[in-house]
Amino acid sequence: MLDALTHALRAAPGRPALLKATRSGRTRVLATRGDLAELADRYAAALRARGIGPGGTVGVAVRPGPRALAVLLAAHRLGLRAAVLDPGAGPEVLRARLALARPDVVLADAAAQAVAGWARPLARRARLALPELADLGPVATVGPRLPGCAPALDTGARTDGLPRPVDGDGDAVVVFTSGTTALPRAVVHTRSSLAAGMATVSELVRPEPGRPVLGGTFFVLVPSLASGAPVALPARSPRTLARQLRRLTPQATYLTPPQLRAALDMGARFSGRVWTGSAPAGAALLGRVRAAGADEAWGVYALTELFPAAAVEAAEKAAFTGDGDLVGAPLPGVMTGSGPDGELLLSGPAARDRYLGAAPDPWVATGDRARLEGGRIVLEGRLKDMVLRGAENIYPGLYEPALHIPGVALAVLVGVPAGDGDERLVAVVQPEPGAAPDRVRAALSGPLDRMGGARPDALLLADVPLSGRSSKPDRAATARLAATRLAGAVR
Numbered sequence: 001m002l003d004a005l006t007h008a009l010r011a012a013p014g015r016p017a018l019l020k021a022t023r024s025g026r027t028r029v030l031a032t033r034g035d036l037a038e039l040a041d042r043y044a045a046a047l048r049a050r051g052i053g054p055g056g057t058v059g060v061a062v063r064p065g066p067r068a069l070a071v072l073l074a075a076h077r078l079g080l081r082a083a084v085l086d087p088g089a090g091p092e093v094l095r096a097r098l099a100l101a102r103p104d105v106v107l108a109d110a111a112a113q114a115v116a117g118w119a120r121p122l123a124r125r126a127r128l129a130l131p132e133l134a135d136l137g138p139v140a141t142v143g144p145r146l147p148g149c150a151p152a153l154d155t156g157a158r159t160d161g162l163p164r165p166v167d168g169d170g171d172a173v174v175v176f177t178s179g180t181t182a183l184p185r186a187v188v189h190t191r192s193s194l195a196a197g198m199a200t201v202s203e204l205v206r207p208e209p210g211r212p213v214l215g216g217t218f219f220v221l222v223p224s225l226a227s228g229a230p231v232a233l234p235a236r237s238p239r240t241l242a243r244q245l246r247r248l249t250p251q252a253t254y255l256t257p258p259q260l261r262a263a264l265d266m267g268a269r270f271s272g273r274v275w276t277g278s279a280p281a282g283a284a285l286l287g288r289v290r291a292a293g294a295d296e297a298w299g300v301y302a303l304t305e306l307f308p309a310a311a312v313e314a315a316e317k318a319a320f321t322g323d324g325d326l327v328g329a330p331l332p333g334v335m336t337g338s339g340p341d342g343e344l345l346l347s348g349p350a351a352r353d354r355y356l357g358a359a360p361d362p363w364v365a366t367g368d369r370a371r372l373e374g375g376r377i378v379l380e381g382r383l384k385d386m387v388l389r390g391a392e393n394i395y396p397g398l399y400e401p402a403l404h405i406p407g408v409a410l411a412v413l414v415g416v417p418a419g420d421g422d423e424r425l426v427a428v429v430q431p432e433p434g435a436a437p438d439r440v441r442a443a444l445s446g447p448l449d450r451m452g453g454a455r456p457d458a459l460l461l462a463d464v465p466l467s468g469r470s471s472k473p474d475r476a477a478t479a480r481l482a483a484t485r486l487a488g489a490v491r
Contacts, residue, residue, distance in 0.1 A: 002073060002076045002191075002195070004226050006037065008225065009033040009036050010033075012228070013032060015033050015228075015230070016032055017033040017036050017230060020232070020235075021232065021241075021244035021248075023237075024240075025235075025242075025245075025246060025247045025248075026247060030065065030066060033225070035066065036069060036225075039070035040074045041162060042070075043073075043142070044078055045159045045161075046153050046154050046157055047074060047078060048162070048163075054080070054170070056081070056104045057081045057103040058081070058103055058104065058105055058106075059101060059103035060082050060085060060107055061106060061107070061113075062112065063109055064216045064217075064233065065233065067109065076165070076172065076191070081171040082172070083176075083186075084176070085098070085106065089398075089452055092402060093398050096182070096184045097184045097186070106138065106140070107142050108140075108141060108142070109141065110143060110146040113148070140154075169190050169191050170190060170191055171188055171190055172191045172193075172194050173189045177304050177395075186355060187352045187355060187356075188352060188354050188355065188356050193350055193351060193353060197307050198219060198223050198226075199223075200331055200332065200350055201223045202227065204331065205252050205275065207223060207224045207229040207251065207252060208229060209228030212229065212232050212248055212250045213251060214231075214234055214250040214254070215252075216231075216233045232244065232248055238265065238268075239266045241266070241268065242268035251272040252275065253273075254275045255275075257278070257279045257420070257421065258390045260285060260289060261285065268292060269292055269293045270294035270297075271295070272295055273294065273297075274296070274298065276289075276298070276299055276300065278302070279391045279422070282420060282421055283318040286299060287314055290314050296314070297313065298312065298313050299317060299327065301328065301377065301379075306346050306348065306350050306351045306352065306364050309331060309334050309377075310327045310329060310377050311328045312329075323378075324380045328377065329375050329376045333348040335347045336377065342370065342380065343367065343369060345364065345365055345366065347364065351364050367383045368381070368383065387413065387414065387415035387425050388415065394413070394425055396413035400412065400413055403444065403447055405443055407431060407435040408430070408431060409431060409433075410429070412464050412473045413425060413426070414479040414482055416483045417483070424457040424486070425454070425457050426479075426486070427456040428464055428478050428481065429460070430461070430464045431461055437461050444459065460486075462485065
């Protein structure tokens with residue numbers, strides 16, 4: 001589908017491709033289809049001029065928008081692997097991920113680098129906490145270059161001599177998900193698995209040419225643009241997002257549950273079909289979306305390893321009265337299986353090829369307990385040691401080691417229910433005997449700041465419950481302790 005998108009962009013270069021909203025909600029063209037095609041060609045020529053060819057790896061630390069999409073299109077054309085780097089993960093995590101991916105170059109925008117001068121306060125406000133990327137390997141800046149940034153990517157190379165797009169299969173994208181700083185875990189999608197996932201999205205959403213779609217993810221952008229539909233990037237402000245929805249009246253909308261709740265609270269009205277995923281979406285939330293004008297409201301069950309896997313519409317979800325969370329029937333091509341402890345296993349053409357550094361495996365272990373009921377998937381709880389806050393998966397193993405500083409005997413990160421499927425991230429820290437609580441809190445401020453987007457919502461000093469012969473931290477008991485303590489603080 002990426003090849004189809006490239007051809008589609010060139011076929012109508014003057015038509016809008018990516019849209020944005022002003023503060024009043026008015027629509028502005030961020031890039032035309034021709035702009036995207038030209039930018040992708042310039043990036044491809046620049047990467048080729050650096051000697052990066054098929055099988056090479058490009059790190060991508062660029063905010064969603066025309067540049068990020070153009071970088072991915074350029075990498076696809078040259079047969080490169082794009083390693084997606086999250087600027088909010090924190091410096092230690094990012095170093096470990098770069099060491100595993102070993103990119104030939106990291107393409108980063110100015111905000112992702114944020115390494116010098118006035119950019120440091122800006123980065124802190126944006127919850128970015130990066131090391132100096134230039135210390136970790138070759139870096140090139142895409143977009144406006146600000147003080148302290150790496151040299152700009154040279155986009156002056158001729159584009160008329162670009163080779164034909166690489167054909168055939170191979171690694172396409174590396175997305176880091178979990179693991180520890182010592183052993184990061186990354187999902188590897190091939191060109192064929194990406195194409196299968198995007199084809200499933202296209203068949204599910206059925207975008208129509210010319211009518212706008214609202215959404216900012218890669219799996220929304222590519223199928224929509226390939227079909228001829230312009231894509232509006234969602235406004236960050238809930239109030240502006242509500243205005244944007246009213247003026248744009250998109251044929252399809254994809255927002256995360258937190259975005260939906262915030263927009264609804266601002267009186268947002270919806271049109272066409274609305275899709276949500278990346279976090280649990282209950283029947284009540286989908287019902288609110290339908291009541292706010294949507295023709296249909298769909299919850300999508302998806303993983304980084306397989307997107308999308310299942311979908312359910314609001315009416316079907318509301319009619320389900322059994323135990324568990326109905327997420328719908330597996331989408332075409334998706335196969336299900338059961339692992340130990342009732343863990344849901346998934347496979348299909350859109351499944352990731354492997355984890356980076358591991359052998360290929362056709363089955364994805366979801367980390368969710370589930371059952372099949374009438375051919376539909378019903379989730380019964382998570383097995384993964386993971387906290388889901390907003391639409392972000394936070395893996396405690398990435399960050400707990402940094403909290404074990406002098407004066408701390410034990411530190412555990414747990415999730416506490418915050419309503420409507422969301423969780424609060426709580427750090428429960430057990431001081432060493434004799435350690436002054438105020439000093440422990442003060443000493444933890446640095447490690448907590450370096451956690452970036454995974455910074456806990458609350459810090460509690462308490463004895464961490466233990467269990468088993470090895471006296472490992474009992475996470476369930478710790479979560480109950482945190483919930484009780486936080487509830488008492490509210491009272």
